[in-house]
Amino acid sequence: MTLLLVLVGGGLGGLTRYVVTGVVQRRVSGWWPAGTMTVNLAGSALLGFVLACGLEDPFVVPVTAGFLGGLTTFSTWMVETLAAGQGGRVGARRAGLNIAVPLIAGVLLAGLGFGLGTLVR
Amino acid sequence: MEGVEALGALALVGTFSVNLLGALALGYVVGRRTVSPLPVTMFAFVAIGLLGSFTTFSAFVFDVYDLLADDRAGLGVGYAVASVVVGLIVARGGVLLGENR
Numbered sequence: 001m002t003l004l005l006v007l008v009g010g011g012l013g014g015l016t017r018y019v020v021t022g023v024v025q026r027r028v029s030g031w032w033p034a035g036t037m038t039v040n041l042a043g044s045a046l047l048g049f050v051l052a053c054g055l056e057d058p059f060v061v062p063v064t065a066g067f068l069g070g071l072t073t074f075s076t077w078m079v080e081t082l083a084a085g086q087g088g089r090v091g092a093r094r095a096g097l098n099i100a101v102p103l104i105a106g107v108l109l110a111g112l113g114f115g116l117g118t119l120v121r
Numbered sequence: 122m123e124g125v126e127a128l129g130a131l132a133l134v135g136t137f138s139v140n141l142l143g144a145l146a147l148g149y150v151v152g153r154r155t156v157s158p159l160p161v162t163m164f165a166f167v168a169i170g171l172l173g174s175f176t177t178f179s180a181f182v183f184d185v186y187d188l189l190a191d192d193r194a195g196l197g198v199g200y201a202v203a204s205v206v207v208g209l210i211v212a213r214g215g216v217l218l219g220e221n222r
Binding site: 010040073102 | 140143144146147148151165168169170172173174175176177178179180181182183185186189190201204205208209212213216
């Protein structure tokens with residue numbers, strides 16, 4: 001049962017990522033992969049919140065490992081950073097930004113979500 | 122307590138492994154596509170659906186936050202840096218493998 005729920009959660013998460021990334025990316029022109037950053041940061045805050053808020057048992061794993069695991073992505077982040085890093089010194093600076101900003105913001109938002117989750121528990 | 126910590130370390134290794142494996146595989150698919158065109162729907166299924174969902178950013182940054190909050194800053198920073206550095210290297214390796222197939 002948990003496996004089935006994880007499958008459904010992961011599918012919904014991946015679908016949400018596809019839709020949100022498309023919507024955001026259409027509004028942001030240029031090199032910055034803002035769509036991936038949007039889903040990754042939202043998912044990080046939500047994961048912190050869900051882990052702290054005391055969600056009951058059959059839903060924790062499907063929501064965290066399933067939906068939020070499917071919503072957020074590490075592989076796309078890496079490959080988009082490689083693409084942003086093309087082209088000498090400018091590329092290297094862009095790649096550095098695309099690593100540092102989501103990483104630092106993600107850790108902070110995971111902590112913020114966790115703090116908020118503790119409040120509502 | 123030791124059991125809980127061992128479980129935490131195991132989860133860390135698991136997240137690290139799927140993220141690096143997924144970065145390598147996605148790099149391969151993206152590199153391969155530059156030399157032999159892949160149907161758009163197939164690319165969407167494998168690259169966005171399968172490999173995008175396989176890896177996780179949220180569990181990665183939450184684990185980093187957890188280590189920092191737990192006063193294990195060295196391990197947290199080391200885990201973050203190792204994931205990103207090795208992730209970029211294996212993704213690049215995947216692209217090269219895909220391009221030269």
